Amino acid sequence: MINRRSFLKGAAGLMASATLTPKLKGNIGPLGFHNAPAFGIAPETMTLVDGLVPEALSGTLYRNGPAQFRRGEQILDHWFDGDGLVRSFTIQGGQAVLRAQFAQTVKRARDEAAGRFIMPGFGTRAEAGAPVGAPDDANAANTSLMLVGDQLWALWEAGSPYGIDPSDLSTKGPVTLRPDLAQMPFSAHPKVDQDGTIWNFGMAYGSPVTFIWALSPEGKVIKAETVELPMASYLHDWAVSETKLIIPLQPWVFTKRHPPFSESLEWQPEKGLQVLVVDKNDFSNRKLYELPAGAFFHIGAAHEDKDGTVRFDICLADNPTLDATTGAAMVLGKPIDRPEPKLCMVALHPSGKSSITRTPFSAEFPTIDPRTREQKRETVFTVTEGKNTRNIGYRFNAVMAMDWTSQTPQVFDFGPDVLVEEPVFAPDPETQSLGWLLVPALHLTKRVTRLHVFDATRVDQGPVATWQSRHALPLSFHGVWASAT
């Protein structure tokens, strides 16, 4: 743990030179990486501060992200380790109601009872003697969410999903998908086939294998199998096409088997980026592609051409963008130079050849219209860096819609006072191809959270509607749209 007093002494110079870094008021911390209120946010009707809300926009946007970074004098050592705060924005009749509740995990309960951080995380060490017996003891349930039938699951990546009540966001507890598979890892990035089958993987800590899950739309296990990998990479996201599971293995590999995760990983670029393609119906039918080294967290979506070529878009950087040092710097609001992920398209040909189309555009948190997932990728939506960004770790202040056909983006730049989060696509139910982007944003000078609605076909024209909360929520990672219709 970093002791706040020693940090303040040492970083006085840094803070003086930073253009942002809001003053650490009491126990708050830099905006975006501050603690949410322990009891969450009671239902708040947000204020419409701009524009007109599309009539057909009706449903709930759920989002998840870490929201407990400080306890007493302690500060967490990595962005990924904060307890998950599940947020919902319920949109109906032009109104948006915000709710938020912490996922009441075993980890959170133990830290609360101790009055300090004792449990481990991606970048945070457990306190000596802390009761860590199994993966779900450290489960922060803080990364993403998925809807399974009428259930809502908060996802982490190294343990079980956590059941959350979709209306009041209360916690139901860890979800065991089958008794013999308790505590198995379930990643934050499941992919849903057109027929509703849910595919997911579970990362193994330190071994060159991964666990593949296939669930029915109601969450019943259809397949649950360990699959061998060519190397023990840090695996956060993947892609699923019509007939294939696509597992990109970056050369950020587990070399030391001791916690925390982030310090067990080593960047070994000589290994290149290896992409394993596995047949959904026969896991022994595999192909391995070798690409130049690159690091990634997120992938858009994959599709198959008629000739069997698999293509997927990915935000690729030269080096890992959120290692131990960077993850810690984010939480402190320190200026830090990070490798910038850029939007790329990978092509894997049946011949064994592969290629990468690289764009010059900074991009993260890629999302798509879910109705188009298995189709040839025409559009992907991301956050990006605008013209003027503050000198802090999180620099995303613009929304981008990339048209892959012309390889030209539409961008809306909010300027240096705003941080934007992943744009989630809400289909217009009355059409096949139109819809909106729901983009939460943190206004750094007004110190409030806003929710912006964009016409997904005219991102460059800016939001068509904006609601504002009284509260400022910490930044969140991923979300999901539950349409009311």
Place this chain on the structure above:
Amino acid sequence: MDMLKPISNEFKGMVRTMASLAFVGTAACGLFAVAPANAQETKGSLHLEIEVETTQGAVMVAVYSTAETYNGGKPVAARRVALTDTNMSTVFEGLPYGQYAIKAFHDMDNNGQLTTNPFGAPIEPYAFSNGAKAHYGPPKFEEAAITISTPKLTDKLSFLP
């Protein structure tokens, strides 16, 4: 080492030492007679209170008298306690005065072993003497140690979450 089973460091220790509790069959694994070295050596009985969440299966208990055996050797006494109630007790008689540490697990599926998931994480409840808790593996002998220095000592094994 079986590379297909990523038993991470976090759990390898736990599972290996729990595996040393490989009980075969039933209560026939009772108390191993301990031959007293000295006729004047005093012995006591260890009363264990057991608390479980369900009465499925049985609780497997092993008593160790040294850190060495605790870390991967033979217990001085071992027992399978069939569950008829969520609160049970069992007594180990005739233990020479000294230090002991207990490892136990709730064998819910009755397979005689601490069941693990495909990645090697234990998925049955376990408990240790002296209220000691797992920390990336079983607690150390010293943390779980209890001392028998009177005719009767009571300790609790709680398998509640």
